[in-house]
Amino acid sequence: MKLCYAKFNPHQFLECHILDAINVLKSIKNSFSWLEEISPGIFELSFYAVLLHDIGKCASGFQKKKNNWGYRHEILSVPFVQFLDFPERERNIIALAILTHHKTLDDLKDILPVRVADIGPLEFDEKLGELLERADYIEKMFLPRIPNIEAYYFGTTRPPKKFNLPPEWREQLRDFDFQKLIEWYGDNLEAERAILTFMRGLLNASDHLASAGETEILLLPDIAERLELKIPLENLRPLQVAASNSEGNLLLRAPTGYGKTEAALLWANRNAFRNRKGITSRIFYVLPYKASINAMHQRMMGIFSDPSLVGVLHSSASFYLYSSALEYRRLSSLYHKIYTPLKVTTPFQLMKAFFGVGFHEMLKTELSGSLLIFDEIHAYEPNVLGIILAMLKELEHLKAKTMVMTATLPDFLEELIKDTTNFRKLKASPEEADMFTRHRVNVVNGSMDSVRELIDELGLHRKIKETSKPALIACNSVDRAMSVYDELGEDYRVLLLHSRFTQGDRETKERLLLEKMSEYDFVIATQVVEVSLDVSFSTILTEPAPLDALIQRFGRVNRQGWREGKVEDVYVLTKGSEADKKIYTPYEVVEESLKMLQDFDGKELRESLIPELVSRAYMPVSDKLVDEVRYYQNMAQEVFNNVKPMMEGEDEQKFYQMFNGLEAVPGTYQGIASELLDKKMGMEVYRYLIPIPWWFYKAEQENFHRLSDTGYGKYILVAELEYNPDKGLQRVPLSGGEIL
Known part of the structure; x- marks a missing residue:
């Protein structure tokens, strides 16, 4: 036989x-x-x-x-x-x-x-x-x-x-x-x-x-018991206690630094299905940006210790695990299966289940009975938010429960969320919220064109010297950040941080900032600073932006000041650049935000006022935004309804075009990338990749070309543009020429 x-x-x-x-x-x-x-x-x-x-x-x-x-x-x-x-x-x-x-x-x-x-x-x-x-x-x-x-x-x-x-x-x-x-x-x-x-x-x-050699799925231990090792239960804040006693969908509004993450975990502990071995519900902690996902993964690892219990899902997760000296091959595979009980992820990974992408039935099975925690939900564009709302409606049929939490949520957005499904609302009292006040707003007439003079005029050197911490200069575009870097680089110790660095150079910069922060006078950064490192600057000089974005930027200053009742000055310029009108649409939100901040010039920005102020900033365009979100929600629902089990999603290719940007190797590193591919060291190539948004690729398309086929029907894109580790990828052809 x-x-x-x-x-x-x-x-x-x-x-x-x-x-x-x-x-x-x-x-x-x-x-x-x-x-x-x-x-x-x-x-x-x-x-x-x-x-x-x-x-x-x-x-x-x-x-x-x-x-x-x-x-x-x-x-x-x-x-x-x-x-x-x-x-x-x-x-x-x-x-x-x-x-x-x-x-x-x-x-x-x-x-x-x-x-x-x-x-x-x-x-x-x-x-x-x-x-x-x-x-x-x-x-x-x-x-x-x-x-x-x-x-x-x-x-x-x-x-x-x-x-x-x-x-x-x-x-x-x-x-x-x-x-x-x-x-x-x-x-x-x-x-x-x-x-x-x-x-x-x-x-x-x-x-x-x-x-894969596994014979069972893993369960999460009791969350409250794990958290108690970090925070004694008697030290829990009122909203954390209330969240731990809340059943069903929950909307939580509380200031930055309040401990919303702990509140969310306690809510999950309360609402989870469980058996005698532990929590059986899968928990998805959803964040909009890779940097904040990586940071949250490390934070969760501090609570649960085992990387098999805490997963991370985003387009560069394998490289993140590889860089973290974890078992990236095994874990990357297992994180995409019904194995790991807690996953920190982007919403796009979850959307695959409803767009019919890949083994969507397996993900949809895992999402059944799950607990979803949406953090920073205000950060999404209307099209993404509409898709998320459609997804929440679908999740109801799968016996899933959702918690949404934020420090800055406009009222119109709250109503959209509550209209989608039933949510109980928890909100910090004005007295409790004001305990976290730590910023004094100063509106400064001018723009980054005169950044040197403004530094002198505002006496930022003194603040840097007093605190031994650099000041943050926040710009709305990469090109503007680069020009400010050039302006200050000759006379000051400066670090530039934006999205157009390779993965490896970005890691190096972030590590320098964490380990040698006092060695810099200024950190010049774009919006990436709103969501990335857990660092605290002495003060900030920022270009104008929507109020919720400004609040996120202010949050990088005096981060723990609420513990001592300490308030620090933050500075907002009245003028940005022409590029801002393309970055922030509708731009009226920026104009309304500036107008309101004028009333707080020289005054403390009390945390209890922020929700109302953010709602007022969006009021002139709220009807327009509601219509836009609803449009995408209805469109997404139609797509979801057309997805058939056991069939490939009709919109799978469209899905990747919508949400997966491009990644490119700077021409400077083309030889290194080729050599690594020849040596079958593909993971190391990630160190030389830069995320490229579609608009940038289209604007500079003649300066991009394909390096080679990797043997799997894929290719590496090369950007023939100037690049150096200090400034990043510039809009200057590698062979020379003028800035476009």
Whole structure:
């Protein structure tokens, strides 16, 4: 009797892989109890899908050639479903899950067997013949183990076994009608949408984790117990206590520095599904920027310690893990599966489930019963916010709960969120909020064109000397930041920070700022400073911006001053540059913000006033923004409704174009990147990549070219523009010329 392997590196017998996958499924079954409420019977049907999904690998051609066999093993696995003692509906659901556990129905439609009169044997018949060469293995090794596997999964009180091979099973395999199965899918899609989604999601999760060497999903320990090691429960603030006692969706408004993250974790602890081993709900902590996600991941690691418990998901997460000396290959893979219980992520990673991107059913299964924490939700553009609101509506049907928290949320945005689904609201009292007041606003007539004179006029040198901390100069555009850097670089110790540095140079700059902050007079930065490092500057001189953005910038000054009741001056210029009107649209928000700040010139900006002031700043354009958000929300809902389980999303390519910018290697580093690729050191290439927004690429398109194919249908983009580690990528052609 010839043996049958499911995996080859290292070798693993079919029944061993099946048992590993059943172990994963059982661990999900014991944790995701809510799935039975949404789709009754889901875990029984999933068991048989997992049991039979790889039996087609027994074909001798697969055993000899593995991935070079040239046929889909799942097509050979599907006909075995007819031997299950289930009604036709359940058999079809199991069959579709098996058929699509690697490829979607779109991918398979042209290669499924079609019986036509007067046409001889099909390729399917030939491959089935190869499978039947291992009939002894199926009958004498695989089949006898099934009752024990059933008893292990269902318990010893299990009814009689559901899978039975009849004597004529070989002939019946050949007669399986795939076209009838596909027709059933089309006729029953709407009625069976949920169970088809979860069936494919559970089979993918079980198969992928078993293939990765895992036999169970992880659960989070009690969050309150972990937090108590950091914060004694008697020291919790009122809103943190209130959040820990709040059930259902929650909207939390509190000042920066209040401890909203702890409040969110306590809310999650209260609302989580759990079993005797721990918290079973998956928790997603959603932030808009990679820098803040990385920082939050490190913070969560300080609470939960184990990188297997705390995941990170964004487009550069693998490089972040690699740079953090973590097991980046293993963890990057596991973070995309139903394995890690807490994930810090961008909203775009979650949107994939609703746009039909990748194995969207697995992500949607993981999002069921989940707890989502949206931090800094005010930071999104109207199109992204509309998609998030549509997503929140979908998540309601999946028994998920959501918490939204912010320090600066305009009233119109709050109403949009509350209109989407029911939210309880928690807000710091004026007296408590004012305890966090730490900035005195000064409106300065002028622009960055006269930055040298302003530094002297405002006496910023004295503040720098007194505190041994640099002052922050915040610019709205990279080009403006570069010009200020050139202006001050000759006479002052300056550091420039913006989005057009390579990953490696950005890391170096951030490390210098953390470790040698006192060695600089000025840090010149763009909006990246609003969300990046946990550093505290002596003061700030900033270009005008929307009030909520200014509040974020002020938050980089005197960060812990509230502890001592200390208030520091912050300076806002009255004029920006022409580029600002393209960066901030509608620009009326900036004008209204400046007008309001004039009333606070020379006065403390009390934290209790900030929500009202931010709402007033957006009031002139709130109706327009509401309409824009609603438009994108409705458009997203239409896309979501068109996504079909087991099918590829029609808008997958559009999704990546919408949200995945470009990354390029500066021409200066082209040789290094080529050498690293030749040495198969692709991860090191990330150090030389710069994120490039679409508008920049289109404006400078003639200065970009493709370096080489990486062997996976991908390429490296090269920016033939001037670059140096001090200033970053400039809009000057590498060969010389004028700034465009």
